[in-house]
Amino acid sequence: MLCDSNTTPxxxxxxHFRKIPHSLIDWHNPHHISQINAWRNQIYGxxxxxxxxVSLWYEAEELWFELYFQxxxxxxxxxxxxxxxxxxxRDAFNKTFVGRVIKGRxxxxxxxxxxxxxxxxxxxxxxxxxxxxxxxNGCVLGRSGDVFVPVITFGMVERYRVMKxxxxxxxxxxxxxxxxxxxxxxxxxxxxxxxxxxxIVKEEEVREMEAKELDAVAALVSLANSPVDxxxx
Numbered sequence: 001m002l003c004d005s006n007t008t009p010x011x012x013x014x015x016h017f018r019k020i021p022h023s024l025i026d027w028h029n030p031h032h033i034s035q036i037n038a039w040r041n042q043i044y045g046x047x048x049x050x051x052x053x054v055s056l057w058y059e060a061e062e063l064w065f066e067l068y069f070q071x072x073x074x075x076x077x078x079x080x081x082x083x084x085x086x087x088x089x090r091d092a093f094n095k096t097f098v099g100r101v102i103k104g105r106x107x108x109x110x111x112x113x114x115x116x117x118x119x120x121x122x123x124x125x126x127x128x129x130x131x132x133x134x135x136x137n138g139c140v141l142g143r144s145g146d147v148f149v150p151v152i153t154f155g156m157v158e159r160y161r162v163m164k165x166x167x168x169x170x171x172x173x174x175x176x177x178x179x180x181x182x183x184x185x186x187x188x189x190x191x192x193x194x195x196x197x198x199x200i201v202k203e204e205e206v207r208e209m210e211a212k213e214l215d216a217v218a219a220l221v222s223l224a225n226s227p228v229d230x231x232x233x
Contacts, residue, residue, distance in 0.1 A: 069132035071150040080145030090121045
């Protein structure tokens with residue numbers, strides 16, 4: 001932890017957790033995590049500050065970021081656009097998730113999502129999907145247009161998750177280097193369901209999903225990672 005002093009000139013001190021050797025820390029061990037949190041809270045207490053709370057990011061929230069990049073890349077290949085600022089992004093993100101009860105990996109209901117604050121949102125967003133970010137920046141470089149903020153509903157995020165899982169079952173895990181199937185992806189994009197999906201899509205529905213939808217997702221991943229000058233303007 002980096003701690004700033006109130007002295008003049010201002011001095012920054014680096015504090016290290018020493019109860020467990022760094023190389024032996026198991027970040028999946030609740031006891032280890034508890035000890036580290038207690039150490040951190042003790043430092044905050046000595047400084048007269050409240051202990052910082054940590055709000056984990058859910059899988060659906062991370063998929064929102066991926067879908068944002070994917071949809072923006074496709075739009076940027078069709079026309080000139082400008083990328084939104086962090087505040088616009090955060091407002092769109094919170095509109096999708098605030099108050100939403102999301103199911104955990106084991107099917108349990110997680111606490112309703114609260115609004116993501118500016119610093120936490122910007123920090124998370126700036127770390128997500130660097131390859132897609134570079135691809136999107138390449139698509140908008142030197143072009144102008146209106147600010148584009150894709151409307152992403154929770155239902156779209158959930159359908160996207162199911163489709164990605166279905167692709168993995170079919171052995172499609174790696175992206176292509178070429179932008180094939182652009183028209184198929186545009187078809188997929190135009191058919192994204194703009195509906196609320198309160199429950200996890202049933203496995204039977206996944207099996208009944210048309211093969212063209214699955215191929216369109218593969219085309220999407222291919223498009224997002226293709227060279228900027230390939231496959232259309």
